Amino acid sequence: MDMAVAAAAAVHVLVDRHETLATAESLTGGLVAATIVDIPGVSAVYRGGLVVYATELKASLAGVPMKLLEERGPVDRDVAAALASGARERCGADWGLSTTGVAGPEPQDGKPVGLVYVAVAGPTGVEVRELRLTGGRAAIRTESVTAVLQLLADALRAAPARV
Template identity: 60%
Template sequence: MSSPGSPSSSAAEVVALLTVRGETVAVAESLTGGLVAAEITSVPGASKVFRGSVTAYATELKHELLGVDATLLAERGAVDPQVAAEMAAGVRKALGADWGIATTGVAGPDPQDGQPVGTVFVAVDGPPTTEPGAALGGKTAALRLNGGRAEIRMESVRSVLALLLERIAGEQTGNERAQDTERNGGF
């Protein structure tokens, strides 16, 4: 059984929320190498919400399969917050999902693109929102993780699922406020 805050419990919550909402998710992964998709698809009923995934481990595949800007990749490398955001938007579009989530970073043992081990960026792209700081329905988080390769990868999985849940919850809160305002005569 999974403990609260574990990737499996977060994945179950993602599947439950998206099922209720009638929405879907697609995953773009680099450093996690398919672990996010595996977590989501380990949940019974995931087939109702999971569209698919792209594991773009090689930098050129981020451009070729996910539409990440080639100049951005050439100038900043694959470990960058804008790359994560473009991966999430790209997989959402490519696989026709309501939500796209992405991971990119350095799990180790060596630094990559001038970034130290434990540097990770996770991103969510979804429907447009009025949430402050979330342009065009997207949200990115920068992580500095400690531990070995396995710990960094699993914490990245947990973090991207948590970011998706936060983004969905933020949207629900906004919708509930709008409905409450409507019920109360616009006040």
Template identity: 55%
Template sequence: MTDPAAVVALLRSRGETVAAAESLTAGLVTAALTSVPGASAVVRGGLVVYATDLKHALAGVDEALLAAHGAVHPEVARQLAVGARTRCGATWGLGLTGVAGPDPQDGVAPGTVHVAVSNETGTAVETMTLGGDRHAVRSQSVDGVLALLVTRLTSTSG
């Protein structure tokens, strides 16, 4: 489990900031980070883009991509992360999209989650197949994107 306090401390030590565009987690990532005292020094904000049209309107996800592939797609996660970073003026952007269940969405099975982490040098996207109920899938998604952020933070110079 990735400790949000450790993520905040790592961002702080680097003088960097983060923002998130969240679909299936509906703000849980931003809430986890801002539960840490001093998070205001590194958390720029978050976009809850639960509805597909808001992924385009608020985070800048390409409408043609959404029309062709639906909201649960690795490229959607990538564009959410880039949109969070650029629209919130952060060093790092996080993007999450997936199906928490219990039912499939647009033919995509529950537990399918795409997370992305973006900075000015590029974006990493990871696809996860998660088990459990809605709560478990959403919690694991938060941990997954924070773990990916830590991996990117510790593999780039500060």
């Protein structure tokens, strides 16, 4: 599934459910938000997002515990979960999405190129997926966007709609 199709599917479900979405992005640098806002009608559901490329901004803007960042670095399963929760809480949304990882061209803090974590935080909790992607920087970023949107679609299917 391509990222535009994944975005459209998720946005339409959110519109039908009258639920909202926010994003916190690192390696994708706003590509998740840009993909989402390309969908007509998205203003009914998209609250906003944070591009927190610098590690300290993950803490100060998105609310990731600094101790977690210091101990594990920014490319970590629990950091992805905290980013998604931070986006949800700080933007006042029902759902929060996040991306963090290494797009390349070089490894970062001992983490290999292509290691990515995507997360979705929602009313029933947080789910994180670890990805091991291949290809160049653009391909890794694009696949990360598609993966986080697919994770959102899966979470929406699994979660009961608000009443």
